[in-house]
Amino acid sequence: MNRKSTVQSRYQRKWIYEEIVDRIPPFRWIPRTYDVIAQLLLVETVGVFAFIYFQMPYEAAVFGSLAIIYTVVWSSGCLYIVPWLRRLRDPTNEIEFEVLRDYKSRILLDRRLELIGGIICFGAVMSYLWIDTDYLRYFLGNGFGNPLLIILIIVLAWDISYRLGLSLVTTFFAAIRSISLSQAARKRRGLAYTAYSEVRTLKYLDLINLYWGISAVLLLPLTLRSYFLLLGLAGFLAGIIGLSTLSLLAMETVPWFPPDVESILHNEGFAYVSVCSKKQPHVTPVIFVYDGKYLYFAISVASAKYRIIKKNPKIAVLVDMRDSKFPMKNRAVLLRGKGMILGDLSIMGFFKLFLHGLWLIRVRNMFAKKYPMYMKFYEDQAQELPPAWRNKPFLSRVIVRLEPEKITYWREARPTTLRA
Amino acid sequence: MRPDQQPYERETMTLRLPHYDSTKKTTKIPDDALNILRDGFFAYLGTADLVCEPHVTAMFYIWDDDSKTIHLITSKESKKVLNIRRNTRVSVTIDQRDPKSPARNSGVMVKGRALLVEMELIDDELTVKYLEKYVEFLGTGYPLGLRIAIRVVPQTISYWKGTNFYRWKNRSS
Numbered sequence: 001m002n003r004k005s006t007v008q009s010r011y012q013r014k015w016i017y018e019e020i021v022d023r024i025p026p027f028r029w030i031p032r033t034y035d036v037i038a039q040l041l042l043v044e045t046v047g048v049f050a051f052i053y054f055q056m057p058y059e060a061a062v063f064g065s066l067a068i069i070y071t072v073v074w075s076s077g078c079l080y081i082v083p084w085l086r087r088l089r090d091p092t093n094e095i096e097f098e099v100l101r102d103y104k105s106r107i108l109l110d111r112r113l114e115l116i117g118g119i120i121c122f123g124a125v126m127s128y129l130w131i132d133t134d135y136l137r138y139f140l141g142n143g144f145g146n147p148l149l150i151i152l153i154i155v156l157a158w159d160i161s162y163r164l165g166l167s168l169v170t171t172f173f174a175a176i177r178s179i180s181l182s183q184a185a186r187k188r189r190g191l192a193y194t195a196y197s198e199v200r201t202l203k204y205l206d207l208i209n210l211y212w213g214i215s216a217v218l219l220l221p222l223t224l225r226s227y228f229l230l231l232g233l234a235g236f237l238a239g240i241i242g243l244s245t246l247s248l249l250a251m252e253t254v255p256w257f258p259p260d261v262e263s264i265l266h267n268e269g270f271a272y273v274s275v276c277s278k279k280q281p282h283v284t285p286v287i288f289v290y291d292g293k294y295l296y297f298a299i300s301v302a303s304a305k306y307r308i309i310k311k312n313p314k315i316a317v318l319v320d321m322r323d324s325k326f327p328m329k330n331r332a333v334l335l336r337g338k339g340m341i342l343g344d345l346s347i348m349g350f351f352k353l354f355l356h357g358l359w360l361i362r363v364r365n366m367f368a369k370k371y372p373m374y375m376k377f378y379e380d381q382a383q384e385l386p387p388a389w390r391n392k393p394f395l396s397r398v399i400v401r402l403e404p405e406k407i408t409y410w411r412e413a414r415p416t417t418l419r420a
Numbered sequence: 421m422r423p424d425q426q427p428y429e430r431e432t433m434t435l436r437l438p439h440y441d442s443t444k445k446t447t448k449i450p451d452d453a454l455n456i457l458r459d460g461f462f463a464y465l466g467t468a469d470l471v472c473e474p475h476v477t478a479m480f481y482i483w484d485d486d487s488k489t490i491h492l493i494t495s496k497e498s499k500k501v502l503n504i505r506r507n508t509r510v511s512v513t514i515d516q517r518d519p520k521s522p523a524r525n526s527g528v529m530v531k532g533r534a535l536l537v538e539m540e541l542i543d544d545e546l547t548v549k550y551l552e553k554y555v556e557f558l559g560t561g562y563p564l565g566l567r568i569a570i571r572v573v574p575q576t577i578s579y580w581k582g583t584n585f586y587r588w589k590n591r592s593s
Contacts, residue, residue: 270517274466274476281474283466283513285527316474322462332478410478 040072043156050149060139063222067160070218074163077212084205092258093193095184103177107170117165118158125157128228135226160219164236167213174206175243178250185254193258203251206244213240256293261409264319264333265290269371271297274316277308287374288317289366295319295335295402296363306341306398315339315402320410330410337405343398363399443578443585449488450586453528453579457483457490460514460528465492465570467503467510467534475499480557481512482550484543490530490572491546493539501536501568510534512572526581532574532590542569 047068051061091097106113129136136153137144181202185193216236223229255262271288274281282304288297295317299305309315320332342356342363368375463481468474477500481492490512494501504510515527539547577588 272464272466272476272478272513274464274468274474274511276466276468276472276474279468279470279472279507280509280531281466281468281476281511282531283464283476283511283529285464285513285515285517285525312472314473316466316476318464318476318478320462320478322478330478334476336473336475 039075040068043068043071046152050152054140054146054149056140057138059221063139064156066218067156067222070215071159071163073215073218074167074212077208077215084201091193091198093184093188095187096181096193099177099180099184103173106173113173114166114169115162117167117169118162119165121161121165122158124232125161125229126154128226129153129157132226132228135229138225164216167209167216168236168239171209171213171240171243171247174202174209175247175250178202178206178247182250182253188255188259193255199251199254199256203248206247206251210240210244213237213244216240256404257407260331260411261333261407262292264321264331265295268319268321270319271295272318272320273297273305274318275305275308275312276314277312282308287367287371288319289363289370291363291366293403295404296366296399297402298367298397298399301398305400309339309341309400313338313340315400317402332410334408334410335402335404335406336408337403339400339402341398341400360399443587446586446588449577449588450579452526452581453577453586453588454485456514456516456526456528456579457530458485460516462514463490463492464513464515465500465510466513467500468507469503470506475503480550480554481514482546482553484546488574490574491537491542491550492570492572493550493567494570495566496568501570504534504536504570508533508535510570510572524582527579529578530572530574531576531578532572535571535573537569537571539567539569 044065047064048061050056051064091100133144140149140153181199214237216233219233220230223233257265269287270285272283273286274283276282284303284305286297286299286305288295290296297317299309314336315338316334316336318332318334320330322330343360460481460483462478464476465479465481466474466476477498479492479494481490483490492512510532512530512532513527514530515525517525517527573590575590577590579586579588
């Protein structure tokens with residue numbers, strides 16, 4: 001059902017940073033995971049030598065080290081994030097597929113785009129340092145004007161600027177991708193969708209990108225001595241945080257399942273819950289609601305389901321459209337995953353109540369909306385019902401939340417397995 | 421508890437809710453349960469694998485009155501057949517659902533052991549009855565040769581109508 005990743009050759013898949021790291025001799029010989037530490041030690045050693053030789057003020061050493069730590073944090077993030085990006089599977093929806101392909105090619109293949117941000121930052125920083133010589137004079141002390149030190153400063157400035165620029169560029173592209181993905185998701189038809197694990201991965205990568213950008217706070221002490229640099233850093237941080245928030249919000253609107261599955265889950269009234277204890281399955285009908293992410297069903301604490309789910313949280317729920325006249329109208333969705341009991345009377349239950357209190361109210365409202373007749377029945381006949389049947393939260397009724405892990409969809413008895 | 425006593429007669433506000441009390445044990449399968457088994461159209465077959473991961477599917481079935489067994493026919497490679505080969509315990513639910521009031525919902529849950537039976541060994545009369553019941557779905561060219569039958573021998577039959585629960589246990593097996 002799902003296509004494999006489309007980024008082909010190994011060369012194409014590399015970022016400039018990774019290529020540089022791969023070629024420089026000391027890093028070439030050591031394994032990938034130690035690259036970052038080796039880089040830290042190398043640059044830091046050069047810096048400490050310069051500090052001792054030129055007798056710079058101690059701030060130069062501390063703030064300079066912070067700047068080096070920033071580059072290292074960033075690099076480790078880069079080495080971590082890119083393999084994830086390459087492993088992404090392609091969505092089955094054509095438009096979403098194109099959005100993600102464009103995103104990947106912009107991020108991984110287009111060299112110009114990633115250099116533009118870096119060059120702009122570098123140009124601004126270097127021209128500032130050229131104009132305002134007092135700033136460097138303060139930090140460098142006796143060594144000001146030494147050609148070797150100028151080279152070191154230029155290398156460090158480029159290192160930082162390139163990373164700042166690339167952070168901005170990647171965040172910008174992530175925001176564009178998220179918005180166009182959520183727009184494309186609205187045009188889904190039939191079984192076309194982006195597997196939710198991929199959406200989750202993208203969201204996770206965006207979060208890492210955010211941490212990455214925010215690690216530029218380490219540069220703050222270095223910029224405190226000049227308004228221009230401080231303003232630049234503040235602008236950078238504001239841009240990263242704003243774009244990342246926009247991107248995460250847009251990703252939240254991408255639905256988890258293809259529209260065929262969503263329509264069954266939203267419109268059908270009954271679900272069949274299968275639980276298992278001591279190898280004996282147990283199937284019962286329940287009423288349920290679906291909020292776009294999780295499936296909730298209410299069970300009585302006197303029921304066998306409650307006892308079993310507490311011991312073995314693995315649940316399978318079948319929701320089907322059934323029609324005994326027209327074979328074409330029969331469809332079903334099977335969701336399998338782990339269930340969590342919300343709102344039971346136990347120590348953990350009380351603890352969870354603090355976390356999920358508002359959530360439970362929302363789920364109850366959803367039930368009231370979907371099953372008005374049922375809720376009315378429970379209210380009208382509260383006194384005549386046996387205690388276990390009454391709709392009292394916590395005392396007699398609890399809500400089970402199912403997070404789907406495996407999804408199977410049937411249409412006219414032909415199953416299709418979808419990735420969650 | 422006396423047999424004539426209503427299961428929820430006592431008005432209690434305890435946290436322990438009467439569960440076993442409210443289930444009536446019967447010595448023979450209730451007639452209403454048999455009617456549901458005869459007339460129902462879809463059965464929900466729950467199976468589990470060895471690590472107790474449940475699986476449930478909607479299926480066609482036929483109830484055999486003489487042997488008191490359920491027959492379900494499916495393809496040989498399906499997940500449920502795979503599960504039954506490893507773990508013969510199954511649960512079949514057949515219900516009548518009412519969108520208006522939960523008190524009118526009724527249904528039967530059969531827990532028991534499943535046997536995989538080749539189609540040639542199934543009683544011809546039963547096969548014909550099965551094909552007649554689902555004639556609109558299966559059409560004429562139904563490939564019986566690629567199919568396998570699951571025979572479920574009930575051990576427990578639970579029947580519920582509204583708030584009343586009944587349970588019958590198979591003493592003979």
